[in-house]
Amino acid sequence: MSVLALRLAGPLQSWGASARFARRTTETAPTKSGVIGLLAAAQGRDRTADLTDLAALTFAVRIDQAGTRVRDFQTARHADTGKAMPVSERFYLADAVFVAAVAGDDELIHALHNALQAPAYLPFLGRRSCPPQGPIDLGTRNGNDPAATLRDEPWHAAPWHQNRHRRNASVTLHLLSESAADEPLGTALRDQPLSFAPTHRRYALRNVVTTTVDLPNPQYQPPQRSKSTAKPLPAPRHNPEALLTPLPPQPPLDGR
Template sequence: MSVLTLRLAGPLQSWGSSARFARRTTETAPTKSGVIGLLAAAQGRDRTADLTDLAALSFAVRIDQAGTRLRDFQTARHAVTGKPMPVSERFYLADAVFVAAVAGDDGLIHSLHDAVRAPVYLPFLGRRSCPPQGPIDLGTRSGHDPVTALRDEMWQAAEWHQKRHRRNAFVTLPLLSESAGDGPLGAVLRDQPLSFAPTQRRYALRNVISTTLDVPNRHYQPSQRPNSTAKPVPVSRHNPEALLTPLPPQSPLDGH
């Protein structure tokens, strides 16, 4: 078994699992159907192609930077009649960073790795209007499951976000993984892809377990305690008048 890890970061992302009609919501992390769709597009598969091999991949995702939820309103007109369509409410995640991992047969994982490095169709983060910030490929690992691969993967949050936690040697990151076999049941999510056909999109239910991982912070800076024997440093008080040039003394007759 091999694992492919992906860094999913961009200005906007949107991963819907129950979006319907004029209200298009987003989950707090990438869905399995969204990531499988990204991989299928990278391979150049048609929307009506068989997804059995991709849907059978084990999947997990780590939330490295949760981002901020945004709401947008969009208008449109019918392509045939030209009549205005209902105003749609769409939700996005701004400045979020995730690390997703898929595990399966060595040959399939390596073919997916080649595909994301030279995709047939450009990848997007849930919607076509959400391009990734940069390359999404983080490489492959042999003999790992998705959770183990994410435990070993470096923290991928933006540098400014990591420096905000520089006093912590480790950071605790949320992890969403699949319930394996007779394991514990978690939240139920309808994001197990069965078909991406435009006329018959179908998804099955999937059990998702929420846990956490402790990951090292490479920007860790231990706080330096002051030396008790050192002499206190005098604190100078701010005096804005000290920067002003003194005026020469005026004669009592000035101004007369």
């Protein structure tokens, strides 16, 4: 068994699990169906291809940089008639960084790793309008637990984001387990892919368990202590009249 780690970062991301019709929302973290779709596209699989092997991969995702939720309104027209379509309201995550991990058979994991090096189709972060920033592949790890891999993986947030934190950072870890009976009850999320066929896309429910993990901050620098023993200067006395110019003497009113 092996684990494949992925860094999912870009100007915009959108990971919908229940988006329908003219309102397209996004989850706060990448969905399993979105990541499996990315891997299937990298391998050049058709949308109607069998997903049994990819759907069987165990999956977890870590929120290294939550980003900001933004809303966009889009308009479109039918190509044949020119008739306007309903205004579409779409939500995205801006400047977010996630680390996802999938675990499975060694042969399949290494095949996915090789596919990400030279993808058949351009990978995107939930929607085609959301290309990734930088390489996605973080390499393979030994083991069969993606959550354990993410607990040991370094923090991949942007340097400017890391500079805002102290020695350690507490990040959110989503454990999307398939059937572990000992997992605590979480939130049901319909992102277990069954079929990506355009005519009949199908997804099953899974249990989402959320926890936190503390990671060391690579940008942290301890404060420098001054070796000077001189006493600090006292604060200057506040004198609000210091900037006022005194008026010249005025002659008496009786002329004397």
